[in-house]
Amino acid sequence: MLPEQLRTMSRLYPDEVGYRNLDEGTSLTFAAWETESNRLARGLIGSDVAPGDRVSIYLPGEEVLAWVVAYAAVHKAGAIAVPTNTRMSVGELASILDHAGATVVITSPDLLATLAAARPDVPSIRLAVVTGDTQTDLGHTEVTAWDQMLDQDDAEVQVPISDDAVADIMYTSGTTGSPKAVVVRHANASVLPNNEPAWSHSGWLHASPLFSFAGIAFVYTPMKLGLCGLFLPRFDAGRWLEVIAAERPWAAFIVPAMAQLIIAHPAFETADLSSLALCSLGSAPVAAATLRRLQEKMPEATVSNGYGMTEAGSAYCTMPKEESARRIGSVGQPMAPMEVRIVDAGGSEAAVGEVGEVTIHLPGRQREYYRDDAATARTWVDGWLHSGDLGRLDEDGYLYIVGRMKDVIIRGGNNIYATEVEAALLSHPAVLEAAVIGVPHPVLGEDVAAFVVARDSSTPPLPDELEKHCAERLADYKVPRHITLIDELPHNATGKVLKHQLTAE
Structure with missing residues (x-):
């Protein structure tokens, strides 16, 4: 079970710092993390939280230390954690909490008004645990302060549950529509097994919200590698560069939007990133030019675009350091026991190098959608997860992600991958970000439209200039005919572009 790793670290390295909030300058030793989560777990149990109850963790990134304590405590109480997006509207929050059937919400005073x-x-909510002032009326819901919920007994506690028990209900990022709820079990929660690592005295830096698939992996993954979790609640490219130089972490995780801001920052060329042995990127494909710039800046590090999705669970690809520069754009080779197969529209296996849908197979119990048997049956077919991602495998089995199936633009019968056009735009020195979508065309069916954020808003590139730039790098039918300069692209909390919002631009 997930909390076993924390118990191990508390036993082996009680006084080592397991997690740090770099913006607040606060930290949590493994011993404090273990005992505080024991006290909170006992408090939840004493408040009639039973195995299988859904507990929403609705805390802002600024309260990351409370977040990780709550996450361990919920599992120790035998309950199910529901990591909850703090950027949702009232309606979105109500929809997700009601769908999950949450009975308890652990939250912050800053979020009480929305709750x-x-x-x-959400009639199922009967208790709210608040990390500060509790002077808010929640109707029939009891409101209790965090400190009052902590039991006096900090001894080890674990309500007996099986490894197959549900650990989390994770809501996907919903970049193309409503989020889906993925069931995560203790047995398939992580690619890395619990272990007794040697302590490295180094850390792994990330800035992904803990309610996301990327963020939640950084609760336990760093400690499994003998690393401290280093968290930036608010990403800023300049601050990120400063932290790398000052803290000298062994590893860092960023999303493509962060990468674009980092390489565009004036301090990037002179920044000291020499401590990094690993710079992993995830959540979306990364432009080849961006990966090359990062690799050139960190020649001794492994810089790779990882691949994962909430539905795939512990699926993981590996990229040997010596291959990362040679196979720019690849997310690596599938790591056993994961299998990847590329299939065409008819479901047949595609030839080497041919683009098709990425399907994933892992032995053991697959994940599923919570309270949605029909969606589960559509997504997992004969043990294979149909990802909705487009990709290809090269002759050596390295996987390349081309984009989402929904991002394919069919212009006059020609398939155009949005990521390919975006890469061409991003290679222009005046472009900071770009997103490409299909728009209706009366004759061709669809046309190519691009939304571009200039690196310097005072001297933006002209649309004609960008069209010419793309024409020199792409087939004529792929060149965007509609180019709109905007101040910023709409992103969700995990950094993914919300392309469905661009259609209304």
Whole structure:
């Protein structure tokens, strides 16, 4: 079970710092993390939280230390954690908490107003645990302060549950529509097994919200490698560069939007990134030019675009350091026992190098969608997860992600991958970010439209200039005919571009 790793670290390295909030300058030793989560777990149990109850963790990134304590405590109580997006509207929050059937919400005073507005539509909520001031009326819901919920007994506690028990209900990022709820079990929660690592005295830096698939992996993954979790609640490229130089972490995780901002920052060329042995990127494909710039800046590090999705669970690809520069754009080779197969529209296996849908097979119990048997049956077919991602395998089995199936633009019968056009735009020195979508065309069916953020808003590139730049790098039918300069692209909390919002631009 997930909390076993924390118990191990508390036993082996009680006084080592397991997690740090770099913006607040606060930290948590493994011993404090273990005992505080024991006290909170006992408090939840004493408040009639039973195995299988759904407990929402609705805390901002600024309270990351409370977040990781709550996450361990929920599992120790035998309950199910529901990591909850703090950027949602009242309606979105109510919809997700009601769908999950949450009975308890662990939250912050800053989020109580939103929770109070959503509460009438979530009749299952009976208790709110608040990390600060509790002077908010939640109707029939009891409101209790965090400190009052902590039991006096900090001894080890674990309500007996099986490894197959549900650990989390994770809501996907919903970049193309409503989020889906993925069931995560203790047995398939992580690619890395619990172990007794040697302590490295180094850390792994990330800035991904803990309610996301990327963020939640950084609760336990760093400690499994003998590393401290280093968290930036608010990403800023300049601050990120400063932290790398000052803290000298062994590893860092960023998403493509962060990478674009980092390489565009004036301090990038002179920044000291020499401590990094690993710079992993995830959540979306990364432009080849961006990967090359990062690799050139960190020649001794492994710089790779990882691949994962909430539905795939512990699926993981590996990229040997010596291959990362040679296979720019690849997310690596599938790591056993994971299998990847590329299939065409008819479901047949595609030839080497041919683009098709990425399907994934892992032995053991597959993940599923919570309370949605129909979606589960559509997504997992004969043991294979149909990812909705487009990709290809090269002759050596390295996987390349081309984009999402929904991002394919069919212009006059020609398939155009949005990521390919975006890469061409991003290779222009005046472009900071780009997103490409299909728009209706009366004759061709669809046309190519691009939304571009300039690196310097005072001297933006002209649309004609960008069209010419793309024409020199792409087939004529791939060149965007509609180019719109905007101040910023809409992103979700995990850094992914919300392309469905661009259609209304």
